[in-house]
Amino acid sequence: MPLQMSDAELAARIGDGDGEAEAEMCRRMGRRIRLYGLRHLRSATAADDLVQQVLLKTIEALRAGRLRESDKLAPFVLGTCRMMVLDLRRTAQRQESLLEEFGAILVPHQPEMPSLDRDQLARCVQALKERERSVVVMTFYDEHTAAEAAGFLGISEANIRVIRHRAIKLLRACIGAAA
DSSP: OOTTOOHHHHHHHHHTTOHHHHHHHHHHHHHHHHHHHHHHHOOHHHHHHHHHHHHHHHHHHHHTTOOSSGGGHHHHHHHHHHHHHHHHHHHHHHHHHHHHHHHHHHSOOOOOOOOOOHHHHHHHHHHSOHHHHHHHIIIIISOOOHHHHHHHHTSOHHHHHHHHHHHHHHHHHHHHHHO
């Protein structure tokens, strides 16, 4: 297949069911669609989704012979992009307005969490034994798994869980006693 095939030839071949022509059209138009999506949707994942949706719509239209002027493939793709972006925006606006109107009903009311006295928590963490403090800091602050903390501290994973459980119990008692 020649690389410099015109849009009209490409559209005609896709209409005849040529898979190579479809692949060429995807290569040729994919970058343009993605750039359009990045500019108008401002999200790489949304732009990637737009590429897939527009290419599918375009191939379906070409297979069904719905492109009246086969030399106008690029404007057809651009128009499809524009319509899909507008549809995505309308859907987002509808969802936002519905969430504003019915959000309080749909999302159950969350009770307010009591404020945390950070200074008291710091004092309570400092009062822990060094090993307990290390486990708490590694698993909660540094977000290491129990297995990672166990490997670092040279103790078993089960022991990490026990130490963490006991340390949390001590912290709750310390914070509760101060409150």
